[in-house]
Amino acid sequence: MSSLSIRNLTAGYGRVRVLADLSMEVRGGETVALLGTNGNGKSTLMRCVMGLLKPAAGSITAEIDGRTHELAGAETEEIVGLGIAMVPEGRRLFPRLSVEENLTIGASRRVARRSLARNIDFCFETFPRLKERRSQLAGSMSGGEQQMLALARALMSEPRILLVDEPSVGLAPLMVRRTIEKIKELKEEKRLTVLMAEQNFHQALGIADRGYVIVQGRIVFTGNSTDELNDNELIKKLYMGL
Amino acid sequence: MVDPLAVLNAVVAGVLLGGFYAAVALGIAIAFGMLDIPNLAHPAFVVVGAFATWLLNSHFGIDPVLAGFLMAPLFFLLGLALYRLYHICFERRGEASLQGLAFFFGVLFITEVGLVLSAGADYRSVSAPYIGASLSFAGMVLPGRMLVPFVVSIAMIGLLHRFLARSFTGRAILAVSQDQTALRLMGVSPIRIKTLAFGLANATASIAGALLIIVEPVEPSIGRDFIGRAFAVVVLGGMGSFYGMLLASLILGITESLVSDMWNPSWAPAIAFGFLLPTLAFRSGGLLGRKL
16 A cells, blocks of 8 residues: 655745645545645645645655655656656646547556556446547547546556545536545545545545645644544634535 | 640649658648647758758769668757757747747758858759659659659658557657646656657658659758748648648649649749638638647
8 A cells, every 4th residue: 555645845836835834644545635725735735746846845755565755856757657646636638639548648657558458448447438438539528527537547557646636626516426436436446545635525525534624835634534524613614604 | 725634644743742742841740730849940951851862872872762761860869959959948938939930040041051051052963763764654644753752751651640649659749739737747758758759850851851852953942942831731731630731731732733734833832822721711720630
């Protein structure tokens, strides 16, 4: 099982500090929800883990198959190569490539190339809709289908740790529920360790083992179970409008 | 009364000419159509390829097509270096559009002057058994100096198309201009992919140059004749589509050939463009472009 550990992470853009001395961890096989509304640093944290943003201070370590790797300062390409994948916010598909081409590019990681055909079959089995639309351009599909494709594409690299950034954005409520259920199903089937950033509390808590609440770049509450998160007065006040 | 056989011959000559145009435009179809790099200097590199072919042919008697392929690896390396320079000076700072255009314009002039200084301003030509010969078939005449470039061009385009469609690197080349961050998240370095693709684009200039000097004698600034045509067929064919570019090249070649044979050679390019431009009004993504 693979795990992720973030220690005293500080990061930002130019002079604007977004994350301040943030620590959190995702243990092997867990699904951890990172909860917070827009602009509190969820995506920045994800970008740091993937090497898209270099942290100003702190460390990010990943343990994958018994080996520990320092991610802070590493290039995105290396981090993906280790077995960490991200479904980015807004999906970021290649709009003018077909569904199948998007999936194939997802398998560019060396170890995933060999099992390309098997993994494509798996994706088509898991998402029959993608099979029907395999030669359609990704940009011409509905939001829900695009989210499924983004999820499938991330799995094509055979990751051990999966980051999912705001899977519910821009989706109808029914599609949000289906997407989140799919993440749970895939996590169990592929024995993944999952970190999911969400602002949709109810949906995220439906599949998370634990969660952190992030406000203005700091972890303000650590819920060791979904009950703890559900019962927290701060969350009720700030995020659920209760 | 128009002689149908003359029309047929003009069409056939146009197809062969169009196939050759496509070889010149291929590098631009990659650099501009897939990487968004406005490489105005590509036709100048085609002329460099033609002079390199002339050198190998006149000194060592090497077949021009073979010479083009022999020089291709060198052109590939030159392409890698040129892209790196472009990337460091402009692309990395986000100043790629206008400054990049000026950069490649400068490279075009430097290349031409370099050619004049090193090889002189004279017309050069090559010799090969097929250049003077021709095939006759059902009343049609297929001159070897047009037929060989056509066949080589089609083969080169077909091979590169296959490479792009079937290999991981190829698919990454198709994707790189659409979302570089997403490509990094797939574990692929966009800069590495663009460098490689630009190298490939430049390698085609070596072969297109060999074809050019088979088609006609070459002097250093002759590449300028092709800048407009090459960019036009890439845009009209549909950015990123080789077969669209080939189709647009064939339409351009056939129209030019018909107009110059049947009416007046001076009007050929103008009418050919006039014929192609309306396609953009009806298909804004080009003839075969991938459009959402």
